[in-house]
Amino acid sequence: MDKLSTMHRVLMGPGPSDVDARVLEALSRPTIGHLDPAFLDILSKIRELLQDTFRTGNELTLAISGTGSAGMETCVANLIEPGDAMVVCVNGVFGQRMADVAERYGADVTTVEAEWGRVFSPEQIAKALHDKSAKVVGIVHAETSTGAGQPLEDISRIVHENGALLLVDAVTSLGGMNVDVDGWKIDACYSGTQKCLSCPPGLAPVTFSPAATAAMDQRKTKVQSWYLDLSMIRQYWGSERLYHHTAPINMNYALLEALQIVHEEGLEARWERHLRHHRMLKAGLAAIGIEYVAQPGYELPMLNAVAVPSGIDEAAVRKRLLEEYRIEIGGGLGKFKGKAWRIGLMGSSSTHENVLLFLSALEDCLADQGFGFDKGASTAAAR
Numbered sequence: 439m440d441k442l443s444t445m446h447r448v449l450m451g452p453g454p455s456d457v458d459a460r461v462l463e464a465l466s467r468p469t470i471g472h473l474d475p476a477f478l479d480i481l482s483k484i485r486e487l488l489q490d491t492f493r494t495g496n497e498l499t500l501a502i503s504g505t506g507s508a509g510m511e512t513c514v515a516n517l518i519e520p521g522d523a524m525v526v527c528v529n530g531v532f533g534q535r536m537a538d539v540a541e542r543y544g545a546d547v548t549t550v551e552a553e554w555g556r557v558f559s560p561e562q563i564a565k566a567l568h569d570k571s572a573k574v575v576g577i578v579h580a581e582t583s584t585g586a587g588q589p590l591e592d593i594s595r596i597v598h599e600n601g602a603l604l605l606v607d608a609v610t611s612l613g614g615m616n617v618d619v620d621g622w623k624i625d626a627c628y629s630g631t632q633k634c635l636s637c638p639p640g641l642a643p644v645t646f647s648p649a650a651t652a653a654m655d656q657r658k659t660k661v662q663s664w665y666l667d668l669s670m671i672r673q674y675w676g677s678e679r680l681y682h683h684t685a686p687i688n689m690n691y692a693l694l695e696a697l698q699i700v701h702e703e704g705l706e707a708r709w710e711r712h713l714r715h716h717r718m719l720k721a722g723l724a725a726i727g728i729e730y731v732a733q734p735g736y737e738l739p740m741l742n743a744v745a746v747p748s749g750i751d752e753a754a755v756r757k758r759l760l761e762e763y764r765i766e767i768g769g770g771l772g773k774f775k776g777k778a779w780r781i782g783l784m785g786s787s788s789t790h791e792n793v794l795l796f797l798s799a800l801e802d803c804l805a806d807q808g809f810g811f812d813k814g815a816s817t818a819a820a821r
């Protein structure tokens with residue numbers, strides 16, 4: 439416990455991100471009952487703020503008990519009945535995970551693939567739906583394993599022209615860039631608390647359009663997961679307030695506080711802040727010859743995936759960053775293991791001083807390994 443209480447990190451990895459003191463304070467408030475009117479009032483406020491964050495009027499908007507992956511599983515489990523056809527777009531780890539989850543729930547899965555780091559063209563999705571119709575098309579908005587951001591508007595139009603529902607993973611994007619659920623006609627969308635919302639991990643915001651809700655109402659079979667069955671969870675979040683499972687009370691306090699912070703800043707100002715610090719970091723890295731792995735023009739503002747320069751021991755750099763500077767960054771995942779660093783500028787971690795601190799520290803680590811560059815060039819370019 440002693441060690442825990444003195445531990446401090448600058449969280450610049452793929453999540454969790456730094457948590458504001460106000461959110462930690464909210465987490466420590468006295469636990470009350472999950473049917474206490476005061477707590478039910480908190481759930482109503484969370485719903486309203488989640489609707490604002492997702493930019494939707496969807497009635498069925500709530501926070502699932504569990505991390506982002508529980509949000510993914512909730513969407514799939516409730517929309518898919520065994521044998522239903524689903525198209526899943528795979529260009530990184532999280533698309534792969536969605537395909538795996540869909541198979542486990544009995545979907546007849548077709549994957550559409552793009553090279554890691556690249557995004558999908560609307561034509562690719564049109565072709566897949568022309569070859570085989572589907573009930574649901576699943577796609578990742580911000581692929582945290584590659585740092586690529588997927589445009590969704592044109593794809594959404596094609597999905598709907600083909601009579602399918604659009605399911606979007608917004609775990610990393612929500613709160614850090616525009617996620618316009620109603621404007622882009624997304625039918626089901628899930629996120630997580632520990633990325634750009636800067637709350638500890640533990641809840642998964644989800645939202646469902648009237649069309650997605652109707653599809654759930656028309657199910658002929660029960661949802662295979664009892665815990666994630668929205669037909670029951672809705673009765674707790676809805677006016678019935680019927681017990682299903684005990685809500686993680688304190689995590690909901692934390693989420694409410696985190697969402698309040700998001701809306702005090704304002705969504706657009708927050709997206710702009712993420713973009714500003716991303717550009718700073720990118721300029722700094724370019725000045726010492728470090729390049730992004732995502733398709734040019736589609737780099738995510740909150741997750742900067744860059745190629746490790748040849749000859750550099752990438753794990754040694756991360757170890758020194760953590761031990762000496764207390765900075766956490768991520769290594770590569772899946773195909774990018776050992777080949778990329780993932781530098782997060784998510785939520786509260788997206789600051790001017792974090793960018794400068796990271797670049798200075800990285801220069802130190804690279805100089806130690808004999809990497810050739812002009813000392814101080816990265817921070818000078820970032821400023």
Ligand SMILES: *Cc1c(COP(=O)(O)O)cnc(C)c1O
Pocket residue numbers: 453505506507508510532578580581582607608609610630639
């Ligand atoms: C982090 C992440 C997830 C999984 O969330 P967990 O909270 O780790 O369960 C899913 N999709 C994307 C794009 C992510 O970045």
